[in-house]
Amino acid sequence: MSNCPVCSENKGLRKIESFREYTIYHCPSCDVVYSQPMKNPGSQWYEKGYVDDNMMNEFLPLPIIWWHRQFLESTETYGKDLLDIGCGTGRFLYEARSLGYRVSGIDFNSESIRIAKKRFGLNEVERLSVDALSAKYPEKKFDVITFFEVLEHMEDPNKFISQVKALLKPGGTIALSVPNRERVLDSLGEGDYPPHHLTRWSKKALRIFLEKNGFEVRSIKVKEFTVDDVSLVMTHKLVGKAKRKLTKGVATAASENRSAPFILRNYQLIKKLKDYALRGALLPLIPALKVLKLNGWTIFCTARMK
Ligand SMILES: [Zn+2]
Known part of the structure; x- marks a missing residue:
């Protein structure tokens, strides 16, 4: 072995x-x-098979995700130059920019990048790998680099973190999230298996990894288990396959330059309605969950380069 x-x-x-x-x-x-x-399946795989929910409808409001809020609502100051690795359709960068950050983003998916530019007017977003970014702009350094739900996809986490470090200004900060292996419910299904996720992290594993790579962990927080976690399990278990079909349909329509059918164009809205219905049904659980304080499905962490 x-x-x-x-x-x-x-x-x-x-x-x-x-x-x-x-x-x-x-x-x-x-x-x-x-x-x-x-083994990471490469950018082609991500471009074809991995469609951001946010791409389902370019015009509806996009959600701010828990890990985004942890960063955006923090009172810490990190400096102004921010890079988001795996920026997707750019909702986080859009919010960060409104807080005064000078934002840049990279992503594997050219369709995400197109939407980020068109919808949010983000100019500094490109379809690049971390490697290619360093090669293209050898002088560019950042005060803060974010990578939400990215680390678990990397086939060489040590190499990735050293590339991130090379892009940071001295004393720069990273903010990241990874799925929490120690969650009480298996809410990710096949999505948590290779070739999608190559590693699974606990709070302890993340801390050891970052410290070994020259970072001082500043904050590390497991999302509390909420009705959202239950809703996520149901989504994966009940509509996982259907959703993969839908996302493929949208990607195909986009690549052929035609608009997707009604159900696809309105997927985000349908999903929202489903979520509201589900949350309504699960409402009686909320007081119990508040008392139990169980482990939810993701970990948010900030760390500073030593
Ligand atoms: Zn080990």
């Missing part, structure tokens, strides 16, 4: 499960769960 791809240790590696051609291991030294082989 090869060594842990995150901390290079080989002591006590334990097989957790098999999934298709992958085997999933836990490393007790760094507490990361990883898949073998650990």
Whole structure:
């Protein structure tokens, strides 16, 4: 068995499960769960098979996600130059810009980039990898780099974090989120398996990883389990397949330059209505969840380069 791809240790590696051609291991030294082989399917795969919900309808208001709020509502100051890796359709950058950040973003998906430019007037967004960004603008450095739900997709987390570091100004800050492995409900389904997610993180694993890579962890917070988590499970379990079909339909329509059918164009609205209905039905659970304070599905973390 090869060594842990995150901390290079080989002591006590334990097989957790098999999934298709992958085997999933836990490393007790760094507490990361990883898949073998650990191979990112590449930008083509993301461009074809990975469609942001926000792309479903360009005109409806897009949601601000929990991890975005953690960053945007923080009173910490980090400096003005911000890069978002995996910026998607740019909703976060749009909000950050309104707070006074000079924002840049990169993403694998050219359709997301197109929407970010068109809808939010974001000029500094490009379809680039971190590597390509450094090569294109060797002088460009940032005060803060954000990467929400990105790390778990990386086939070499150490290489990725060192590339991020190279783009930071001295003492710069990173803000990120990863799915929380220690969540009480399996709310991500197949989405949490390779080739989609190559690693799974706990608070402990994330802290060890960042400290080993020269960062001082400033804040680390697990999202509290709420009705949203329940709603997410239901979405994945009930409509996962249908949704993948829908997203493909939208992508195809967009690539052929025609507008998608009604149900696709209004997917975001339909989803909103479904969420409201679901939340309404789950309302009686809220007081119990408030008392129980269970672990939700994602971790937000900020860390400063030492
Ligand atoms: Zn390890």
